[in-house]
Amino acid sequence: MTEEFMIGELAKRTDCKVQTIRYYEQIGVMPPAVRAHNNRRMYRKSHIERLMFIRHSRALGFALDDIRDLLALSDQPDHTCAEVDKIAKNNLENIQKKIKVLSIMEKEMQRMIFQCHGEKVSECLIITALADHAIAEKIKMTASEKHDATSNNQMR
Amino acid sequence: MTEEFMIGELAKRTDCKVQTIRYYEQIGVMPPAVRAHNNRRMYRKSHIERLMFIRHSRALGFALDDIRDLLALSDQPDHTCAEVDKIAKNNLENIQKKIKVLSIMEKEMQRMIFQCHGEKVSECLIITALADHAIAEKIKMTASEKHDATSNNQMR
DNA sequence: CTTGCTCCTACAGTCACTATAGCATGTATA
DNA sequence: TATACATGCTATAGTGACTGTAGGAGCAAG
Numbered sequence: 564m565t566e567e568f569m570i571g572e573l574a575k576r577t578d579c580k581v582q583t584i585r586y587y588e589q590i591g592v593m594p595p596a597v598r599a600h601n602n603r604r605m606y607r608k609s610h611i612e613r614l615m616f617i618r619h620s621r622a623l624g625f626a627l628d629d630i631r632d633l634l635a636l637s638d639q640p641d642h643t644c645a646e647v648d649k650i651a652k653n654n655l656e657n658i659q660k661k662i663k664v665l666s667i668m669e670k671e672m673q674r675m676i677f678q679c680h681g682e683k684v685s686e687c688l689i690i691t692a693l694a695d696h697a698i699a700e701k702i703k704m705t706a707s708e709k710h711d712a713t714s715n716n717q718m719r
Numbered sequence: 720m721t722e723e724f725m726i727g728e729l730a731k732r733t734d735c736k737v738q739t740i741r742y743y744e745q746i747g748v749m750p751p752a753v754r755a756h757n758n759r760r761m762y763r764k765s766h767i768e769r770l771m772f773i774r775h776s777r778a779l780g781f782a783l784d785d786i787r788d789l790l791a792l793s794d795q796p797d798h799t800c801a802e803v804d805k806i807a808k809n810n811l812e813n814i815q816k817k818i819k820v821l822s823i824m825e826k827e828m829q830r831m832i833f834q835c836h837g838e839k840v841s842e843c844l845i846i847t848a849l850a851d852h853a854i855a856e857k858i859k860m861t862a863s864e865k866h867d868a869t870s871n872n873q874m875r
Numbered sequence: 876c877t878t879g880c881t882c883c884t885a886c887a888g889t890c891a892c893t894a895t896a897g898c899a900t901g902t903a904t905a
Numbered sequence: 906t907a908t909a910c911a912t913g914c915t916a917t918a919g920t921g922a923c924t925g926t927a928g929g930a931g932c933a934a935g
Contacts, residue, residue, distance in 0.1 A: 569881080569882075570881090570882075571880095571881060571882080580923085580924075581881095581882090582923075582924060582925080583922085583923065583924085585883095585884095586922075586923065586924090590922090601882080601883090601930085601931065601932090602882085602883065602930090602931095603881090603882055603883075603931090604882085604883095612850065615850070616849050616850050619848075619849050619850075619851070620849050621922085622824075623824050623827055623828060623849075624821075624824045624828075626921080626922090627921075627922070628921095633846070633849065636840055636846070637840060637843075637846045637849075637850070639840055640839065640840050640841035641839055641840070641841065642839065642840045643838060643839065643840070644835065644837050644838065644839060644840050644842070644843035644845070644846070647835075647840065647843050647845050647846060648832065648835065648843075648845065651828060651831060651832050651845050652832060654828060655825065655828040655829065655832060658821050658824050658825045658828060659825060661817075661821055662818060662821045662822065662825060665780075665814050665817055665818045665821065666818065668778075668779050668780045668814050669811065669814045669815060669818060671779055672779060672780075672807060672810060672811040672814060673811065675807060676804065676807050676808060676811060679800065679803075679804065681800050682799060682800065683796065683797055683798065683799065683800060684792055684793060684795055684796050684797070684798045684799070684800050684803065685796035685797065686800070687793075687800035687803050687804075689800070689803050689804065689807050690789070690792070690793045690800070690803060692775075693772050693775050693776050693779075693789065693793075694768065694771070694772050694775075694793070695775070725912080725913075726912090726913075727911090727912065727913080736892085736893075737912090737913090738892075738893060738894080739891085739892065739893085741914095741915095742891075742892065742893090746891090757899085757900065757901085757913080757914095758899090758900095758913085758914065759900090759912090759913055759914075760913085760914090777891085782890080782891090783890080783891070784890095876935100877934105877935090878933105878934090878935085879932105879933095879934090879935105880931100880932085880933090880934105881930105881931085881932085882929100882930080882931075882932100883928100883929080883930070883931095884927100884928090884929090885926100885927090885928095886925100886926085886927085887924100887925085887926080887927100888923105888924080888925075888926095889921105889922100889923085889924080889925100890920105890921100891920100892919105892920090893918100893919080893920080894917100894918085894919075894920100895916100895917085895918080895919095896915100896916090896917085896918100897914100897915090897916095898913100898914080898915085899912100899913075899914070899915105900911100900912080900913070900914090901910100901911085901912080901913090902909100902910085902911080902912095903908100903909085903910085903911100904907105904908085904909080904910100905906100905907085905908080905909095
């Protein structure tokens with residue numbers, strides 16, 4: 564008597580778009596769904612839990628690649644949680660780097676906006692500041708290091 | 720006797736990749752370059768300035784669409800700088816929103832990492848927290864609102 | 876029997892680049 | 906002069922995490 568439902572229902576219960584669920588299946592973070600006779604994906608409770616795990620992890624900034632690893636680890640209860648710890652700490656570091664970069668941007672933007680009281684573009688200190696040098700340098704210093712994939716989080 | 724140089728030189732002087740310059744030309748934030756007899760793009764000082772403007776703006780989080788507008792405005796010295804101000808303030812708001820979201824992520828991640836002292840995945844509080852509800856909600860509250868394009872800034 | 880809803884696949888678009896393939900041109904060295 | 910290497914060109918695909926669309930099938934209610 565285990566309750567079964569289709570993708571639209573799963574989407575509703577997890578507050579996740581239907582397309583996103585199909586995408587998760589495609590890239591292998593959700594398991595391939597069992598199909599009904601009419602080719603429709605059928606789900607049960609366990610799928611809600613897995614999808615929730617994914618959505619929570621995404622909301623905390625984890626990349627889907629990391630989430631795949633976290634899910635694999637969570638299926639091995641006797642494994643050390645050292646790797647989980649490592650992934651989590653790495654995510655925290657990424658978040659903190661982004662905050663640093665954004666804080667510099669914020670200050671610089673506030674300074675620029677505060678300074679400008681011109682009325683014409685020719686007197687606009689925002690424009691002059693952007694044309695000027697030396698601002699970008701600070702950010703480059705802080706940002707640099709490898710390309711970061713997680714910067715791309717849009718939560719609707 | 721105005722000095723002319725090719726794209727590689729412009730790239731060096733602005734610390735910007737050759738491909739990126741060609742991309743900027745393609746999408747119209749850099750003007751179409753004058754070509755030499757051998758079809759190579761030729762630049763002068765003014766191009767350095769324009770490209771610097773673009774790079775500084777990017778470093779401050781402006782989207783290329785906004786930069787296009789800022790450049791257009793900066794070419795009209797008699798125009799009000801109200802629009803510049805608006806674009807800048809909007810950018811600042813976006814930055815601040817991102818900082819808010821990331822700060823919540825940071826706190827939550829710190830709490831999770833701090834709490835977990837398990838040795839096995841089965842006891843791992845990071846995994847349990849991710850499986851659990853209610854975390855993502857806070858972030859959703861703060862984040863929501865329209866899709867934001869600027870989250871995607873990788874500065875090498 | 877039509878309307879409307881959900882489901883399916885497959886593919887294009889987003890943003891700001893980055894990388895690659897395959898070719899032409901230009902300069903420096905053997 | 907031959908060769909190697911650097912740089913330039915175009916065109917196209919890939920990145921991450923989705924979102925949107927086209928075009929079709931299935932199913933229940935009116």
